[in-house]
Amino acid sequence: MDQQDVIYLAVLVASILLAHIFRLIPQPGIKQVFGGIIGFSIAVLVCGWQVYHSLITASVNYIFIRHVSTKYNHILSFVFCFAYIGFTRVSFLLGLEPIGGHTNVIQLILTVKLVSLAFDIRDRKISQESNKKDEDSRTAIFYRDEYDSALLGFKMPTTLPLIPDIVEYYCFVYCFVGLLTGPFFRISTFRHAVWRPNAGSLPTLKPSLLRLAPFPLYAGITFIFAKYFPHAYLGTDEYGELPYVHRILYVVPAFIGYRYRYYTGWSLAEAAIVASGVGAYPVETKPEAGQGPTQPLSDGKSSGQLDFSAVYNLDVYRIETATDMRTAIRHWNMSVQWWMTYYIYKRFPSKSLRFPAVWFTSAYWHGVRLGYYLCFMSTVLTSLTESTWWKATAFLRKKGPMYERAMLVIGWFLCFRYFEHLAVGFMLQHPSIVFKSWSYTYFFGHSLAICVLVLAMLLTAVVPPEKKKE
Template sequence: MSPDELVYLGILAASIPIGFLFRYPSPPVKQGAALLLGLSITIATCHVHALHSLVTVLGTWIIIKSSWRSAPALSLAWTFLYLLFFRLVTWFGLPPPTPFANAIQLLLTLKMVSLANEVQSFHLEKKQEVSSFSKSPVVGGLSQEPSLYDMIAYSYCYVGIMTGPFFRFQTYVDWLRQPSSLDLPGWVPCMLRLRLVPVYGALFLTANMYFPLAYVRTEEFLEHHFVFRLFYMTVVFFVFRMRFYAAWCGAEAGCISAGLGCYPEGALSKPGGGPTVNYSPDPESPVVYDFKTIQNIDPYNTDFCVKVRHGMRYWNMTVQWWLHHYIYPNSPFKAYALKAGWTMFISAYWHGLHAGYYLSFLTIPLCIAAESAMEASVRAKLGPRGQSAFDWVHWFLKMRAYDYMCMGFVLLKASDTVHYWTSIYFIIHIIALACILFGRLMKGGKRERKKSEMEEKIEGEKKEVKQEDVREKTE
């Protein structure tokens, strides 16, 4: 385990007991204390690179104050262009940012774009209320435009400052104003979220010890049998999952201990977005709470869901919500596959400039197209048992597809990624393309059969008409 990972682990471990202390103060004290602690972490880990995050916040604040109508588009352009500068600072003779500064900058980008959208929604709802003389039915909207201090406090709130999860400004405000926060659930859901973290951590350390990623780059690796080379990507993805399962479950526990993202179950909260319905609990019955708003990972469904498209829903769930609400709807394309490709391209850019990100993320739309083709041409024609068998095969291929794409994500360089994919003969790309081709052929065959059946039907109708004519003439 690297020194940076130990620092991350220490911050995560400390955030859990500290979180319970944040249930006591009043909103102003809680806001100030969370800001002070977050700034301390930022300065201690990023040093001078903390200025990058401050410039991002100030730029977004200027955009919002200048034009709230255009703020969503302008904030997205501003934060993503600054990300580019942030990653290329060495070209300008500046020192490279630390990994901690990179982590903070990534989460801050999500927060600033989301905040700009929330402010725009606030103004639009306010205008709608004035014109219609009725309260807006929108769920989870702001009650006022945030000040510069509010923006800075939200940006540097210590909760999940480097590890996530992402949460909206409204979620942050609800946390500050929680009534009776001491009565909200804490220890039980926190311990439930932490119960498997030691297992994930042990599996990560053990598997990483015996199957190091660096071995893939050696010439010796290519001397092994094809089956071994293929198996290696499965173990690498296993190590990758265990690492993030442990980190994200620990980050969620830090949110739970502080009470962040705690809403009644009746609010039907979504990861990242928060409540989706206006919920008023019955005062005579006990209220059951959940922390779905800050849930960032669902390990079981990540591993055992059937489809590639569903696998994304359970991985980095709060970021997936952000992409689904702020990137996917604004795609310049209309076709689903192209919109998905655009979203994956933006996600790859957000992660970094390494070619491996793009090779991996842009393989996802191809896999989605392949599974859609096979579902339409094969699964739809099978009975219950056949569909069950199809789903098991689909699940197996889904996991191998994610194994395959993970290699680009961790190898990073285009040469290393292509080198490994070449060693296993680009097997997932070939399978995906074969499935798409097979699906189209089956669809074409079905079209030809329909055409033939239609022609036979027309010929039959013509014969019946001729026979009727003959009978009429005979009579």
């Protein structure tokens, strides 16, 4: 573990303790300033002088939302934020110091937060001006009621401005919970936490400890597998000299160490954000990751049970037991998944290009290294394979519980073989190294997907329709 990892873990652990203090502060003004100062201090600690990148991003966006018409500020915010993270990643070509890992992560979090803020301001203004009554419009309902007690279970002040003032803005930008790792949350979620009455009495200890409980296990798995099966080895000549079966098998523990590293960091981050009270909503409002509450309380009454789904980043159980990659990916970095769906997929003008637009945006957001794009493009093949496979084998699952369990085990096995080998693009990033690693296994993940696809097509063609209906 290098020095940067030690600082990273120390900051996350300290954030859990600071989050309890944040929640206990009764005055909204002091509370938000406390969160902002702590967050900016963390940014300076982990980024050093490179903190200027986040200051530039935040300051330019504030000019957009404050001084540019809502017809255009969301577009300007999107273009500028994504252009700037692209610039930070190639700035070394201009002789500037390469952006640090922690600086890059903060830029990623700020990008989704600031773009969402600009879009939310625009959407809320449109909703207020048009005074929509369409009960089928989920967007209209959310923006009309986002500060209403029927949705939240508590009262919010009626004088909150559409556009936050400069103090609230920078406190939201640099709020310390989620700053280094996520999860992403919106300005409305931030305001709910700041202005919530009696937030100090919220029962956050138990849910915070529940999110923290797996940390020792995740950390232990990460340490062991990262030490004995480093993913960087996948791109070396020595890896290519291993027996073929060993090359196939090595990817399994390498990917375990890689993904459990994220589980480790996110378990600490989620424990901190739960302890802070950010994203705490009545369970009856059915909050979703990223969005917040989705349904109003019945008669304004709540059982008092809290749900923190609005600020959960991942569901490890559903990822590890997924029987297809779509399910696994859907429960990975869930708040950003929602962001991609809500701000990109649902708003992209061409319906036929919505999926490619999301894939490209997600790959670009992660980085400019072509390995990300190779990974995302490869999911087109695996998605086609899995959907065809499950349709072709549906008749087998109907034969009884034993057959269904067997097919689910097979689906899980195939899913993680695809997942592991496609993730090499993420783990190694450089296209030449990614292709070299894939070539060592004869593109095992892609080849397996093609073989399963052919088998599924043969089953579809050979099995009589009456057999499928049995």
